[in-house]
Amino acid sequence: MEKYHRKFILVTWDFTELSEHALQHAVKISKMVGTEIELLHIVKKGDPAGREKELGEQLAGIAEKNEKETHIPTSWAIRRGKIFSEISGYANEQHASMVIMGTHGIHGKQKLFGSWALRVIVGSKVPFLVVQSPPSDLEKYENIVFPLDYHTENREKLKMAIFMGKYFDSKIHILKLEVKDKFLKKKLNTTMNFAIKYLIQNNISYEIHDIPPDAHLGKETLNFAAKINADLIIILVTRKVKFVIGAFEQYLLANSSRIPVLCINPRSTYVRVGSFMYG
Secondary structure, three states, X not given: OOHHHOOEEEEEOOOOHHHHHHHHHHHHHHHXXXXXXXXXXXXXXXXXXXXXXXXXXHHHHHHHHHHHHHOOOEEEEEEEOXXXXXXXXXXXXXXXXXXXXXXXXXXXXXXXXXXXXXXXXXXXXXXXXXXXXXOOOOOOOOEEEEEEOOOOOHHHHHHHHHHHHHHHOOEEEEEEEOOOOHHHHHHHHHHHXXXXXXXXXXXXXXXXXXXXXXXXXXXXHHHHHHHOOOOEEEEEOOOOOOOOOOOHHHHHHOOOOOOOEEEEOOOOHHHHHHHHHHO
């Protein structure tokens, strides 16, 4: 069977503790939805020849150990190039169901140019789960925070929320950002009504929490997520995102509460969610 017929989760691997955290999340999800796991390491263009062989032997050992301990088929791959293009490029080419990546958040010079993780994710056709810690629970993502505004693209993000809710018995906490403009308020209500209908149809538990129109959606999202000890936050990320200090996406990915953030590209969510459920 060719590679693109597999259902697999791609874990970025840089031989650090963060990679181990990402792998633990992959194991948790794989056991629930029945996917394989693949570890991916990117070798820099300037690294000496033969580096792939050396690291490949180490990666093969890690994959073998994980498969033996978890009984989940685990493979590995190495690409040479820039991480900002190779990770998403490989995931797209191989039709990965999801990418899981560990990150320290934003430090030093990254504040000037945008989050390292965000630069890898932007424009990807594959959902990215960005983690800073191992999963707190080995079976559930019990509470999922779902910030919602008037943009219709939120409907695509909802598909992944439904998927997580079904497999992990999650409760979806919708944070509704109120608006003053009458036209935008109408759009918001339409999106909200769609979300409620979709959640009810799929028997997903949910709660709605209103956010004042002048509030900072990122800050409100993180404060609420920390308050309820959330297991996951789901957001949209597109090529239009701006790499500036305080950007909504960047603000959430670097959160000090170390809550995992699932990043969705609205153009491809349906395909990737389908790849989990139907192969």
